[in-house]
Amino acid sequence: xxxxxxxxxxxxLLAVRAFEAAARLGSFTLAAEELRLTQSAVSxxxxxxxxxxxxxxxxxxxRYVALTDxxxxxxxxxxxxxxxxxxxNDSLLRRGRREEQVTLSLLPSVAALWLAPRLxxxxxxxxxxxxxxxxxxxxxxxxxxxIDLALRYGLGTWPGLRAERLAEERLIPVCAPAYAxxxxxxxxxxxxxxxxxLTDNIPGGWANWLRAAGxxxxxMRFGPCFDEGTSxxxxxxxxxxxxxxxxxxxxxxxxxxxxxxxxxxxxxATYSYWLVQPEEQKPRRxxxxxxxxxxxxxxxxxxxxxxxxxxxxxxx
Numbered sequence: 001x002x003x004x005x006x007x008x009x010x011x012x013l014l015a016v017r018a019f020e021a022a023a024r025l026g027s028f029t030l031a032a033e034e035l036r037l038t039q040s041a042v043s044x045x046x047x048x049x050x051x052x053x054x055x056x057x058x059x060x061x062x063r064y065v066a067l068t069d070x071x072x073x074x075x076x077x078x079x080x081x082x083x084x085x086x087x088x089n090d091s092l093l094r095r096g097r098r099e100e101q102v103t104l105s106l107l108p109s110v111a112a113l114w115l116a117p118r119l120x121x122x123x124x125x126x127x128x129x130x131x132x133x134x135x136x137x138x139x140x141x142x143x144x145x146x147i148d149l150a151l152r153y154g155l156g157t158w159p160g161l162r163a164e165r166l167a168e169e170r171l172i173p174v175c176a177p178a179y180a181x182x183x184x185x186x187x188x189x190x191x192x193x194x195x196x197x198l199t200d201n202i203p204g205g206w207a208n209w210l211r212a213a214g215x216x217x218x219x220m221r222f223g224p225c226f227d228e229g230t231s232x233x234x235x236x237x238x239x240x241x242x243x244x245x246x247x248x249x250x251x252x253x254x255x256x257x258x259x260x261x262x263x264x265x266x267x268x269a270t271y272s273y274w275l276v277q278p279e280e281q282k283p284r285r286x287x288x289x290x291x292x293x294x295x296x297x298x299x300x301x302x303x304x305x306x307x308x309x310x311x312x313x314x315x316x
């Protein structure tokens with residue numbers, strides 16, 4: 001094979017990739033499909049490698065090609081090199097993506113009722129952030145599960161974790177508008193004596209609220225107990241009874257008319273909302289952006305609360 005130019009430098013990487021693909025697949029056509037080139041472009045690239053080395057790398061057999069001895073030797077060397085390049089590219093790409101990825105753990109009720117309606121604001125501001133949401137009733141192990149941040153409801157005492165209190169909230173009875181109208185609710189707490197009280201696993205819950213309102217829990221009628229807030233509020237909205245609403249979770253249902261305040265007396269919840277992350281972990285850019293956004297979204301709740309009537313429950 002003639003050589004028309006001095007052998008300086010190296011064949012282009014694209015030409016070597018075209019040779020490697022054709023050798024691996026045994027076809028210029030299949031190599032072209034993989035590389036998203038035309039078949040003639042692959043052929044030209046392979047020819048340029050052969051001309052650079054002044055050696056035949058393939059024996060052409062119609063639509064298919066076979067490697068020569070020199071071609072097999074060269075393929076063994078360059079395929080290993082290209083695979084190492086691919087692995088290095090993938091590793092660097094994953095590292096870059098990790099900087100833009102953040103995983104948030106929180107309760108399903110908080111995810112569905114509070115976070116989800118606000119997500120368009122976050123994704124609109126930070127379209128490059130890859131947000132992963134793990135909604136579970138199980139307390140996640142942040143380090144083991146690869147979780148960057150958690151929005152937890154509790155007392156703020158989790159060993160090995162840094163906890164920042166974001167907000168307190170109020171507990172206030174809510175029900176469906178039709179249910180309130182039928183029982184004449186909306187005034188003094190005593191009106192709840194005629195209602196079915198739906199319960200959940202809020203610490204203290206109805207017992208604390210009833211005592212603060214001057215009512216005897218033993219005199220009240222309790223209905224079904226739910227282990228998750230979303231189902232509780234859907235049942236209340238369907239007219240099954242009165243739920244003790246957590247102000248963070250019911251604001252949208254109140255604003256959109258699915259729920260109304262059954263009596264305006266409210267008390268502070270025993271638990272608060274905390275932004276939690278592993279101690280001594282330097283947050284990545286995406287985690288810092290999400291943490292700042294969460295602080296902003298619930299900043300209006302971060303104020304001391306005392307028992308008493310409320311004018312409204314808007315918290316966002």
